Amino acid sequence: MADKKWPGCAKSLKGVILDMCGVLYDSGEGDGVAIPGSVEAVRKLKTSDLQLRFCTNETQASREKFVAKLGRLGFDICVPEVFSPAPAVVAVLKERGLRPHLLVYDGLLPEFDTVDKTNPNCVVIGDAAEKFSYANLNDAFRVLIGLEKPLLFSLGQGRYYKETDGLKLDVGVYMKALEYACDLKAEVIGKPSPMFFQSVLNDMGLQPHEVLMIGDDLVNDVGGAQHCGMKGVQVRTGKYRPSDERHPTVATDGTVDNLAQAVDMILNQRN
Amino acid sequence: MADKKWPGCAKSLKGVILDMCGVLYDSGEGDGVAIPGSVEAVRKLKTSDLQLRFCTNETQASREKFVAKLGRLGFDICVPEVFSPAPAVVAVLKERGLRPHLLVYDGLLPEFDTVDKTNPNCVVIGDAAEKFSYANLNDAFRVLIGLEKPLLFSLGQGRYYKETDGLKLDVGVYMKALEYACDLKAEVIGKPSPMFFQSVLNDMGLQPHEVLMIGDDLVNDVGGAQHCGMKGVQVRTGKYRPSDERHPTVATDGTVDNLAQAVDMILNQRN
Structure with a gap:
């Protein structure tokens, strides 16, 4: 034992x-x-x-x-x-024929090179850090609220992480924000x-x-x-x-x- | 009847x-x-x-x-x-001897002129719109997570509102974000x-x-x-x-x- x-x-x-x-x-x-x-x-x-x-x-x-x-x-x-979550969500998007609006860090964009992003029918958020501006979050919100069935994928659901200069808010915080704004439950990948x-x-x-x-x-x-x-x-x-x-x-x-x-x-x- | x-x-x-x-x-x-x-x-x-x-x-x-x-x-x-919520929260802060870290729109700041804001022991958020940057939300988060008993006041809990150019995210969305980040429940004023x-x-x-x-x-x-x-x-x-x-x-x-x-x-x- x-x-x-x-x-x-x-x-x-x-x-x-x-x-x-x-x-x-x-x-x-x-x-x-x-x-x-x-x-x-x-x-x-x-x-x-x-x-x-x-x-x-x-x-x-x-x-x-x-x-x-x-x-x-x-x-x-x-x-x-x-x-890591990006290749996993790309597989899901392709399998389900989904076209994402992306709110992710610039450095992650190459992972989505092969994905059709025209006329989006879902939103994918990652740890976008400084890109989580009010304007960018509002853009993601407007895509979601404009869909008949809003669909949000979150690459992880962490609350915060530690960088050398202190704690930083993680993607889960913005997932909760959009969940509340659109009254939905995100699918967590990661x-x-x-x-x-x-x-x-x-x-x-x-x-x-x-x-x-x-x-x-x-x-x-x-x-x-x-x-x-x-x-x-x-x-x-x-x-x-x-x-x-x-x-x-x-x-x-x-x-x-x-x-x-x-x-x-x-x-x-x-x- | x-x-x-x-x-x-x-x-x-x-x-x-x-x-x-x-x-x-x-x-x-x-x-x-x-x-x-x-x-x-x-x-x-x-x-x-x-x-x-x-x-x-x-x-x-x-x-x-x-x-x-x-x-x-x-x-x-x-x-x-x-x-409106600002005078109401000012009354609460004074009654309970609280010193806020403010994440509010610049135009609202005069309502807090008479409030001690040094060495904050709580956070107050309003509809800060563009001021809800990643850096500002992270600052509010760090104040909260550094407190022995984190205390968040939210001036309303709306999801979104309509401006002439479309829907805009409201304060409630950021309240939910900080609630999740710090594992707390905000006090809603308004x-x-x-x-x-x-x-x-x-x-x-x-x-x-x-x-x-x-x-x-x-x-x-x-x-x-x-x-x-x-x-x-x-x-x-x-x-x-x-x-x-x-x-x-x-x-x-x-x-x-x-x-x-x-x-x-x-x-x-x-x-």
């Missing part, structure tokens, strides 16, 4: 999924900064017998640019290892959507109980992974706040100081 | 409360435009035996400037007849808060059943007034939409084309 608990459960793991912002690095001006020990921790996981994937709600850059940035911070990561986690598990070919998620977001990383049957461990970096440890509905399987500590604990259990 | 229904109920009325934007005028560039027949309708009510008050969630200008604008559109209205309507009734010295509210906002004007025991009639001007007439939870006592028609129906019943 002890082996079902953290860190004993690490003995039977076959894969690990890592959140990126707040776990690997803190975003901010330029490329942001790597969190101490995280570059080495990723290297250790890659040389272990564990499968490794990265799962992010990052929507400010295409995966190519995002992975290149992480490379400059010292991380050895390649594009197919990274799961964490904590079970469909999104499942696509990562499918890619690994593993069952949920064989996989551990490590993130800084208690609700979307830890709670989302647990909801799918995975274990979830929270790091005390990124957007972590002490009040997370007495959250009314989500309890982690474990809390660690940072990714380096989590990886050392996992690998110690397995040796 | 027929006299409890609109327009028969007008026989026993002692007072009328009018919403302003969307009933008297449509806002937009410059002063906006008076809705046809509304100037004359206000004049007729003023020369009747009915008491008349105005109740608005307008928070883009001080009451003085707002009343001056309506004067330019032809309306004979004076400041003490107008009830319609449909029962306390706000009651302050108008107190000023008139009337009981709720003696008063009719006329507005273009089904939920905040009509529903809010009905919740206090008043009658509520909706005009088909301003933000009115045909779907309002099959709303799942709010049913008007009557629906009229515009204020002019409502006033003629009221006065016809009384002659």
